[in-house]
Amino acid sequence: MAYSDKVVDHYNNPRNVGTLDKSSAEVGTGLVGAPECGDVMRLQIRVNPETQVIEEAKFKTFGCGSAIASSSLATEWIKGRKVEEALTIKNTDIVKELSLPPVKIHCSVLAEDAIRAAIGDWKKKNGVAETEQAAVSAN
Amino acid sequence: MLKILDSAVPVACWSCSVAHNDATLFCPHCSKIQPPPGGDFFSVFGLKPCLNLDLMGLEHEFHRLSRKLHPDRFARSGEHEREWSLADTALLNDAYRTLKDPIHRTEYLLKLHGAEIGEEHAGKDRKGKVDTSRVPADLLEEVFDLNMQLEEMRMARKMGEEDPALQVSLEQAKRKFDGLLDEVDDELRAEWKKWDEGDAGVRSGAQKTMVALLDRRRYLSNLVRDVTETLGD
Numbered sequence: 001m002a003y004s005d006k007v008v009d010h011y012n013n014p015r016n017v018g019t020l021d022k023s024s025a026e027v028g029t030g031l032v033g034a035p036e037c038g039d040v041m042r043l044q045i046r047v048n049p050e051t052q053v054i055e056e057a058k059f060k061t062f063g064c065g066s067a068i069a070s071s072s073l074a075t076e077w078i079k080g081r082k083v084e085e086a087l088t089i090k091n092t093d094i095v096k097e098l099s100l101p102p103v104k105i106h107c108s109v110l111a112e113d114a115i116r117a118a119i120g121d122w123k124k125k126n127g128v129a130e131t132e133q134a135a136v137s138a139n
Numbered sequence: 140m141l142k143i144l145d146s147a148v149p150v151a152c153w154s155c156s157v158a159h160n161d162a163t164l165f166c167p168h169c170s171k172i173q174p175p176p177g178g179d180f181f182s183v184f185g186l187k188p189c190l191n192l193d194l195m196g197l198e199h200e201f202h203r204l205s206r207k208l209h210p211d212r213f214a215r216s217g218e219h220e221r222e223w224s225l226a227d228t229a230l231l232n233d234a235y236r237t238l239k240d241p242i243h244r245t246e247y248l249l250k251l252h253g254a255e256i257g258e259e260h261a262g263k264d265r266k267g268k269v270d271t272s273r274v275p276a277d278l279l280e281e282v283f284d285l286n287m288q289l290e291e292m293r294m295a296r297k298m299g300e301e302d303p304a305l306q307v308s309l310e311q312a313k314r315k316f317d318g319l320l321d322e323v324d325d326e327l328r329a330e331w332k333k334w335d336e337g338d339a340g341v342r343s344g345a346q347k348t349m350v351a352l353l354d355r356r357r358y359l360s361n362l363v364r365d366v367t368e369t370l371g372d
Contacts, residue, residue: 031276031279031283032279033358035357036354037357038358040279040286042283060283060287062283
């Protein structure tokens, strides 16, 4: 199976690889895994407490090229977005952008899970209830 | 080849026209070779799907059938029989490779009974929620940390440095994960017995447990493979 050019590009030049301080209140960490293939992905965000904008996003993925590309792309997309906007990113957007074949769709699911887990962790740390936040953004 | 054969439906032998069970490679009546049967891998060996297999018996039967199917024996046969000897041999090899390996056998049997295992089934039925139920969080943390250590060690190697402390901790980790892998395998074997001997209720419980154990196992075996590679460089 051949990888698309975009996957190869993200694989060779992954964006935003790295680690943020897990103990910081501004940082949310999501660690997720795909039991089907044994890949693990960690995605971290640093959120500006005033503006709720994700100012930094880092990832580290141990897995196939598609998993690395999916998480690399995910960090690019969420950077500069507000938390609630970042939650609107769907795995299908990643599939489309990277032209992932059906057998690799779960890599994009993993990236979406990682975004949600990181944001969920940040919300928990900062006492933001999921429903409350949704209500605010709906206004 | 994912089909449990209904042995109540007989097929007529192409040569002698006597009806026989579809799963057989040779007609029980006239002993002529048959086209590749449509049953599952177990039925190729005349077995019912089960997890505790007599491996010696399986190997013996594999060799016996391999000899009988060998294309050299059909060099002077008709075109169809020559083709079937190749196709049957390929099927027999696939079936043997799958069944002799305990993990492949378990995965195959679970798939046969409708379990969705492997990459081609990953990420289906999403409802937009993080599904953390399938993998324990502490295992993920451990897997992630060990992967980080591995990477550190590879980087240090690249720079021409050796870190004895890292080497020691990797060796410890390898022993630990080998041990965890053995535990999973023991648990799997306990479920085999339940599946083989239990009624429908026990079976479905065992199937769920085995799918979860195989998920866990995939992480562990990836890790053991990577640690072994790094240590062996």
